[in-house]
Amino acid sequence: MRDYNLYRCRVCGFNHIDFLPWSPWGEDGTEPNYDMCTCCFVQFGYEDCDLEDIVLYRKNWLSSGAEFKESEYKPKNWNLAEQLQAIPKQFLPHDWNLNEALQLVSSAQDRFHSDS
Numbered sequence: 001m002r003d004y005n006l007y008r009c010r011v012c013g014f015n016h017i018d019f020l021p022w023s024p025w026g027e028d029g030t031e032p033n034y035d036m037c038t039c040c041f042v043q044f045g046y047e048d049c050d051l052e053d054i055v056l057y058r059k060n061w062l063s064s065g066a067e068f069k070e071s072e073y074k075p076k077n078w079n080l081a082e083q084l085q086a087i088p089k090q091f092l093p094h095d096w097n098l099n100e101a102l103q104l105v106s107s108a109q110d111r112f113h114s115d116s
């Protein structure tokens with residue numbers, strides 16, 4: 001059985017199983033393919049190597065509005081909250097709080113709207 005968690009982006013939780021021929025971090029989770037996440041643009045094997053990097057990248061992505069970067073890959077019923085909840089626990093900080101994360105996103109979106 002495939003480990004579906006291996007197909008998830010460590011930063012944003014997007015499941016690449018339908019898009020990548022192999023998982024971002026290889027079949028056993030130790031050999032990154034240096035591809036890029038279509039959702040948050042993290043590069044597997046460079047920017048998601050340890051928890052500190054993952055947390056920082058995720059925070060930047062969330063606080064810039066958590067856009068799905070490559071829109072042609074964006075699922076029709078894309079749900080950010082569900083995707084974030086699917087991030088494997090070992091890639092979340094101890095003080096992870098989904099509501100706070102979503103708050104970062106909505107304040108970023110407010111900011112964009114008030115700029116335009």
Ligand SMILES: [Zn+2]
Pocket residue numbers: 009010011012013014037038039040041042
């Ligand atoms: Zn991602």
